[in-house]
Amino acid sequence: MDVNFELYKIFYLAAKSESFSSASRKLFISQSAVSQSVKHLEDKLGAKLFTRKGKQMVLTNEGVLLLTHVEQAYNFIKTAEHKILEIQNMDAGEIRIGASDTVCRYHLVPYLEKFNTLYPKIKIHVINRTSSQILNLLKNGIVDFGIVTLPVEDDDISVSEFMNVQDIFVASDKYSDLMNISIDLRDITCYPLLMLEKNSSTRRNLDIYFRSIGVLITPEIELESVDLLVDFAKIGLGVACVLKESAMDALCKKEIFEVQTKEKLPERKLGIISMKSVPLSKASTKFMEFIPNR
Template identity: 35%
Template sequence: MYQNLSSYRIFYTVANTKNISKAAKELYISQPAISKSIQKLEESLGTKLFERSSRGVALTDSGELLYTHVKSAFETLSIGEDRLRRSIELGIGHLTIGVSSTLCKYVLLPYLKEFIKENPHINISISCQSTNQTLKLLEEEKLDVGLIGKPYLLKNIDFYSLREIEDIFVATKDYLHNLSIRGVRHDQILQNATLMLLDKENMTRQYIDDYFQENHISLQDIIEVSNMDLVIEMAKVSLGVGCVIKDFVKEELQNGTLLEIPLGIPIHKREIGFAYNRDIKVSDSLEKFIHFYESFR
């Protein structure tokens, strides 16, 4: 585009009013300034845009062609301004959250239920993957916020702790009874059972592997799955012993569907919380979400 936007604004206004005097009043500039701008635009484009008469001005064929496109451009700008105003008034925004499928189901959704009530015009996208993948995407500035287990090193990540979680091992009464029939003692269950664990890319699995190593627990049979809901369901059909988060099997423990296996040395509790990259510019939507989860109880 060879002309600046003000030249086309003047052309557009003159074409609409069909009168230089009226256009001058509407734009709050002098008539000579409008005439000079039109002249420069015509010289630049190499064609006459208006026919002048005592009654005003009228578009030439070239002017009509240009006006069609200029009109469309200014109408698009007007629509954009209106939508921006509505967006500001309504608090419209977008938030992308990274979270594992398990934490999404048991922790994030209750938060979002209340957050959406307060901020119904913020569009939310959820990207489900492991904590390690969420951290990577946060560092790459591809997510606004993540719900994760607290990592050993936070680097450039701000972490807000929500609560502690406790990893436990569970199985059905029937499965434990069958191990007992085979002569497996209570303190040897993990070494002799089929263990259902999350895959090695998952931070929970890495945490549990550290526990096994520190306590010199050698394993025989392992089934690896991608999410904890599968571990819970497989444990409930007596496929083996599942490593799960205690809060997420409260109902099964209360009704006896699953039994917690006592450990000689308990697994240390760990923290879960929201995290975001402190190096990014915090959007209005993220600022509202941060304020919400810091005050939510």
């Protein structure tokens, strides 16, 4: 049965006010239009909905039954309208972000803090995964956007640059022969290397770079966590390749030192990815405004 929802709205207001004239004033239409609409609805449903009792329009049993369900639907719609208004006013909503633990810890936290201060009612969900896993989360609708290591080559994905980051080599004084000198990058392979696991985008990019200069790297230890790489370097297990920001605290405390190389490792680009076919929510769009140089 195809019934115009506007008819249910007119019926609802007429039933609640028990008056066609009162409903007409609320709807800014004539009393005759209300009467005709109710008659049209009755014809569609094949049931009498109102009966006149003096000056009042009283619901029949069928009318009472219909009102019970229409009122619930009407309230659901009003609630939905209210929630949408809250979202538009940033009084409700959520953002779902995919990012690695390292990106969250050293680059994302300041933006999250500022956003949360201004919009405390917006829920923030962060899922820590590798870049390739974040891409899958995005495609499956689990996150709204992700921050990953570039490049990302996918026609369905929108990519914008976030920032450049620098990887460095660090070691403890166990490798004091590397202090205060600058060595050829190829010679770094003479030492036990501590690196991220092969399934990370960072490691894959480093492998590609080393192969481009004719160097095959075989790490002594591979880990998932950059912070663990720093910890392992501090206790002398090898020379670690880490994000510069992750090593700053230990460098300042002189627990480790930066191994200087004649050829600097290339900077890595971090980017923000989202689905081209899925518009970002109001909250996600607002969060993007906090990120400069996009």
